[in-house]
Amino acid sequence: MSTALLLAIGGLTAVGLYLLTGRSLSRIVLGYSLLGHATVVALITAGGPAGWPPIAGQAAPEDMSNPLPQALTLTAIVISFGLTLFLLALARRQRTLSGDDLVEDDLEDRRIAAVESGPTEPEDPAAT
Amino acid sequence: MIFGLLVLHVAVCAVLACAGRRLGRSSLLVGAVPPALSALWGTARLGDGSAATADLTWVSGLDLAMTFRVDAFAGIMTLIVSGIGVLVFVYAFGYFGPGAARTGRFATTLLAFSTSMLGLVWADSVWTLFVFWELTSVTSFLLVGHKSTDTEVLVAARRALMVTAGGGLVLLAGLLLVTGAAGTTLISELAPVDGTAATVGAVLVMIAAATKSAQVPFHPWLPGAMVAPTPVSAYLHAATMVKAGVVLVAVAGPALSGIGAWKGCGLAFGAVSVLWGALGALRHRDAKLILAWGTISQLGMLITLFSVGTPTAVLAAVSLLVAHALFKGALFLIVGEIDVRAGTRHIDELGGLARSMPVTFAAATLAGLSMAGAPPLFGFVAKETAIKAALELDGPEAWIVGLGVIGGSVLTVAYTARFLVAVFGPGPETPLSARRHALSAPPAVLAVGGLAAFAALGPLDAVLGPAAVRLSGGAQVEHLHRWPGLEPALAVSAVVLVVGAIVGLAMGGRPGQAPADHAARWTDAAIDGTVALGRATVARVQHGSLPVYLVTMAAVATLAATPFLADISLDHLVGWHTPLQGVLAATVVGAAAALCFIGTRLGAGLALGAAGITVAALFVIHGAPDLALTQLLVEAAIVVGFVLAFGHLSRSFPMAGLRWRTVRIAVAGLGGAAVVIGLGAASGNPVGAPPLAELAAASVDEGGGSNIVNVILTDIRGLDTLGEVLVLATVALGVQALARAGAGREGSAS
């Protein structure tokens, strides 16, 4: 396994997680995309070493890269593409409603928590 | 036949649930039909030596099946559950007057309980047993809470549910351990097991049995459950449900009795409960509570005898099980009749009932004598055998069992005498309402049953013997004797009767105060504490901030990777396959890192595109042209979408507070490290080389194409692709719906 790819996956995951935990929907989309990149590279890396394109007749089978993880990865790319589109549409909807792209606190959750614990408001470390 | 009966029970249940309101009180008589048929089937099977089995497999690989097996012991339990069930349904018809509310609902729940209990005693698969075990807890909760307007009732019902259902969870854990050690999930195939897992499992199973059978210290739910209507108390809390724990100890006994901790736990629960329950029965002043505490004591004796597991002890336990169902069921029903007709069941307010209720008094005397173990009643035979079993033992076991059985018997005689004198003895005559036959007949039947069992001991022995053989692991079992002859056990029995009678009669008429029930308060406090802990936890973790939720989840997921740290093997790691790979890897991380610092949305979109294109380049040098092509096109589409959605938001990203940003950076860094650890550890376990030649050949021959990836997608794993395009279609619908929702709102606003 290639250490360079391994570190790239780690780096993509870390940056993706950092962006995902922000309050701006646009950065959440960015973080989500980066996590998707990390996942597809991880799938390919786990699938074996590099090789020739897996096309029968153009290379000897033993020189090919592993086609099965590639098929899985293709599916993963498509699905993350679809979900990213959906996130973008959600973000646009949020902008239409609030004029901005910030994730609001879930007031319903907050209300439930307040009912359970009494009148004291729990501290929210993410509030700025 | 087994499934037929169960389906009949469920079907009648459904009918009652729908038509109960219209049928009113007569739904109780309809409800008596299925138990009557089960009881008939059980009676017809009594002589049959073989076991009836039925089995409905659900997931065979996981041993998930509804498996039933009605052997000699289950046959006896069937008679107890269904036979007494019929009497209780008839009795309930009298208990609830013509105008009583919600009798249809009561009949439905009572029949549901009866069904669950039958399933429990018939179960052979431990998972079937578990399911019905929990069903009895739930139906019991509903029945205890029948008068749901009263706070005391609700507290008692909650206590019963928490203790017995909590015990169910312990049972599940115990069964998992025991069946794991034994290698089978069928009770009939359980062979003796040992080992640490089996020991822990056995102790958990014993604890579960103790919760259900109200053993000290889990007992407070049983006296509390006396707020239920009396038919429920007689049926669930004397004759059947509380026996579930005993049944569990009995059927698991042959496999687990070799484990010291199993026997030790059982003896501890049993012996303490025998004595503490009997003392409670001597101190309480509510007739129903006296019987409930007596039940705790009797159940303790059953647990003690089954835990010892010697053939004589098992035979004594099976006999006592039957005897107890007869006499305790009768006594509860009698107290219920008194409660209905006199309007009270407090012993200080009752008097002169021996004269005003002669039939009831006679039944109570028969049942009471059987409970005390006096001849010529079946209770005598059971108690005699129990004393004999205690005298056969030696070592510390003998002392514990002896103390439990003999001490318990003395106290039992005492509280029986006190009960009979206090309830029926002299005093100012209590005014009574009119007599109802449906109320006085069922207890009389049960009380006479004790006498009949003694008279017909021969046939009964032929039924109880095989059950005892089955429950003692196939050992030789002695016969029951009507008159044991002059032997030590008889002398002990005589002393027990005399001492107990003196104590009981002396206490019978004495006025006094009912003891305060501290244990119940502690149990409720423990339940309240658990609920409060749950509320506090929710208030702490459910604060409504999405970023905090995500950081928490990521941090927890990161912890999952730490065990793999040791598995990373450097042998399988190389720096890079080609230098270009290293350069591209560095570029993609650089582009990603730049995203954190770029303030504008447009710039961020372009940096995202750069990262995506670099990933595509990585695919090219890996030998995955399909992926590279798709990645490039997807990336282009995403960047366009990103710019469309956010491009004109000119304001730069908001900044979070420094402290929170530090937490996020730390968790993100740990998350990245966790992924590296996980993948690095995975690289140490390479699987075999992929079957490339076969895949290439299959691709051309069967798929009709030479691009193997495409053939996998369209043919070999075509179903995956179908799922994938369905996801896309769902996205299209969702996006479109979001757009339309926006249009509608804006349209109405303008």
Added chain:
Amino acid sequence: MIDGSAPMIRLGIRAAGPFAVVVGCYLLFAGHNNPGGGFAAGLVFGAILALRTIAGFHQPTYGISLVAVGIFVVAAVALMPLLWGDPLFDQQVLSVEAPLLGKIKTGSALPFDLGVAAIVVGTVIAALDGLGAAQFAAGAPADADRGERE
């Protein structure tokens, strides 16, 4: 922001159309034996449609209908082999000897890829609609972007 109304860009987008269609068709037909396939082809078609929409040549309509057609085709290809007793997704290979083109080999993977491409194009159109690309459509007044630009 892309200014889809600039004359040069409009001309460029118009000129790119036929090329994109050719590339997309190549990917669609080559996919079974060379890199490509329905998904890539659908994205190429989708990209050119997106550009044309932003340039104002089209309204982003019929996205969902296209998705529905695609699903129908894909499901039909998947289920058809069941009719003659073969397993799900069994490949039917068709070999035709054409007079000028030589031996043409194709199979049921082609309609499957066609269906996939239709779904992808439909999704892209739906996304364009969802992300507000309709504001660029021809005939829409320049300030009729429903007050969303800030």
